[in-house]
Amino acid sequence: MTAVLHYAWLTLRLNFRNRMALVYGYLFPLVFVLAFAVIYRHDPEPLTARLGPLLTVTALGGACFGLPTTLVAERDRGVWRRYRATGRSPALFLSGQVASRLVHLLIAAGLQILVAALFLGMPLPGFPLALLAAFLVVSLALIGLGLTIAMIANSVPAVQALGQCVFLPMLMIGGIAVPPENLPEWAQTLARLLPGQPAVSAIQLASGQGLAAAFGELALLALHGLAGLLVAIGLLRWDSARRPARAGPILGAAAAWLGAAVLALSATPSSTSVPEPEVALPPAAYLSPSPAAPGRSSGKTSAPEQSPPAPSGNPAHADVTPTLPSSWRHVGEEHLQAIAFDRLPDDAGLVAPMAVRGTPRDAATETQLAAVRSGLRAWPPAAEPDPVQRARNLLYVAAVPDLLQMDPLERHLPWLVFDRLRQDIPAPDLPRILYWIAMHPEEGDDRALDSLPALGLPQVTGPTRQVRERAMIYALKFLKRLEDQRRTFAEAASAT
């Protein structure tokens, strides 16, 4: 044991003497923090909902590049052979390397959290110990992958190539950088077979709800880690020029991975899918007085389906939230006055963007807008008799391109939808209906999403919660514009 610790400690120190290792191991993760903070600057809580992807990317980078690069470089130099000739077990060297890498990853993750908390306003995780445990399991699972790369790669350049082959697909279609619900169905299935998605999920759940909530993901990750470790043992070689293969461990790895696959596919998607990021505040959060996002102080993620606030007694009082109306027809002035429009995401941001009216559009965008405009004339969901459902359907037309980040269309299409809503729905009803939709984003049906291709827009499959959230934000943004107009008219009238 002493020898393992001594070896791990030495490995750690040697790594700190490698400038490139420091850049890749510590600087890059901090750059990721900044990048995430900028990209998701409209999140209600900075980076809280991004902790899973952020820390998983760090662990994956260390596992795919840092660990195997060190191992293969040393093997190339004959260092492993020299160690092996001492008669010590390979387990000593592997466990020493793994322990050292774990410390590196923990330091890197700790720095990320510290920087995010100190400088970017991220609340500290609600369950730090659970997060620590989950991150260790995630790191071990991904380190299994790194060990496999080290045993397969013949040289350091081969590590880079193989690492990229694992790193980029895991990021893009493995459920790490791109939320699974934004992926096509085949990629969603693939993502469930890889360790990235449960890793993101485990970190997110453990940090926000505790370790028990992430148990399923952690079990999956343990199987992935075991599979990686067994492959590494099966392919262990002291010399880059030789490639032994031991059938036993390889078969064991296949069994472990099969177990993980069965577990992943048999679980309900919600248990393994990435928790949807809280890009939008819950409806209640847009009502005065400020119902700060639940968990903001505790660091837990907010519950999107949270009910609107309870009646507060005095609807006329500016600091008190009015009682919610029983139907859209009962929405009154006091309800509209209680909306905190200043909490809406910025129009120039990533979430629910809206171009400045009259901004020049390129020819391609014009063509797309024309296609939507003409398609809407014969689009059955736009002719829905129930005005609330009709408005919901039209809001989805703006929400989907936004969710899929179809820039620049996503910034111009909301105006088309806004105009269409004003044209379709009587002026006195429209603010009430928009208010109602904003306060009840989960209601109504979303079958309209299936017929979006008729408007030249992509069809949305899988969970639709995020589409509904975006529709909610657009409803509020449209409402704000209506209110601005009304206020302007009122001021003009009083002035005259």
Next chain:
Amino acid sequence: MLTVSGLRKRYGRTLALDGVDLTVAAGEVFGLLGPNGAGKTTTVECIVGLVEPDEGELRLEGAPIDRAALRGIGIAMQGPSLPDAITPMEAVRLFAGLYSVEPDLHRELATAGLADKRDARYATLSGGQKQRLNLALALLHDPRLVLLDEPTAGLDPLARADLASAVRALAAEGRAVLMTTHDLGEAERVCDRLALLARGRIVATGTPAELLGAGSALTFIEGEASIVLEPGDEGLGGMEIDGRRFRCRTEDPTGTVQRIAAAIQSRGGTLLALRVGQARLEDVILERLARTAE
């Protein structure tokens, strides 16, 4: 001390070792000679368990060499074999831990002549310093058998001489030393006994004197003509030709000299210089290798 018998190892279609037999006694420096790819390193790797032999037996003091027995073997490998950023002090401490011994680290480094380099990074050490460190690491646990794989490769003459005396000192302490090399002069100077390995087989073995004796009939002839010679010229077959210079080994010096003189004369040239001498160990071994190749 060390007994290797019937050692065979095949990598795919390549037969790396084809029945190697050798013994190294305590207090003896045994040289394993041969060209690149002859199987020298594979033999060493089999002894320390880095390569699993297909057949054969390896014994240290009569007992099979297993992982525990490796504690009785010290090895200085070919190439760097240590991380670039490690310092001699860290390396000595690490290997002391791996061998579970507690030597006086400072004294070990001083003995290796590395006291003033104890905190220098391995990459910054000279070739001789690196080799001394490797040797110090190989001896940390006081092994009975010391394996040195190409210990003088890349060293300057002074460092080579230092290492040669260090190796002789090891034998004087009663250790068995097996060293591989393709430097024939060094083998002749340092080793008590030699084995010549070619294509995975030992083709000659004995003391340097015995090997020289085996080639006593061999004479080398070298010289220079006034004209440029061609390898295909009549009467010059089997010779190494380099412009006007020529060189060959022969067991019939008189006849060969006459043949060379006639060949040069027939091309209108004259013999400018000629030297006939007794074969050195190098000549004997090259002759053996040439025969093996045939």
